[in-house]
Amino acid sequence: MRWILGIVINAVIVxxxxxxxxGVHVDSWSTAFWIAILLAVINILIWPIKWLLSLVTLxxxxxxxxxxxxxxxxxxxxxxxxxxFVPAVLGGLILTVASSIARGILK
Numbered sequence: 856m857r858w859i860l861g862i863v864i865n866a867v868i869v870x871x872x873x874x875x876x877x878g879v880h881v882d883s884w885s886t887a888f889w890i891a892i893l894l895a896v897i898n899i900l901i902w903p904i905k906w907l908l909s910l911v912t913l914x915x916x917x918x919x920x921x922x923x924x925x926x927x928x929x930x931x932x933x934x935x936x937x938x939x940f941v942p943a944v945l946g947g948l949i950l951t952v953a954s955s956i957a958r959g960i961l962k
Contacts, residue, residue, distance in 0.1 A: 860961065861957070862888070865890075865950070865954055865957075866884070866888040866891035868954060869881060869887040869891060870884060872946050872950060873887070876946055878939055878941070878942025878946075880935070880938075881935055882934030882935070886933075890932055893931075894921075898924070905920055922948065922951075925937075
């Protein structure tokens with residue numbers, strides 16, 4: 856049940872990022888929800904590798920992967936566009952930090 860709440864929170868974060876960060880565009884709530892679901896599924900699939908490499912790099916690799924996933928999904932999800940590298944980095948960074956804060960609050 857907690858993972859469903861995490862997906863909903865990430866969808867809200869993605870939608871807020873699109874509304875307040877120039878260069879990141881999400882057409883609707885359903886698009887933001889799909890982005891959150893895809894991020895969750897991909898993170899589950901690559902979690903062991905991400906966790907191991909994050910230990911070695913003190914968490915930097917996890918941040919880089921999250922930024923790359925955020926930007927990469929803009930190529931595959933209709934209704935989700937990112938205008939360049941800087942909005943992708945800022946959006947991925949904001950998503951990672953806000954999601955981590957939300958997870959900490961939920962625990």
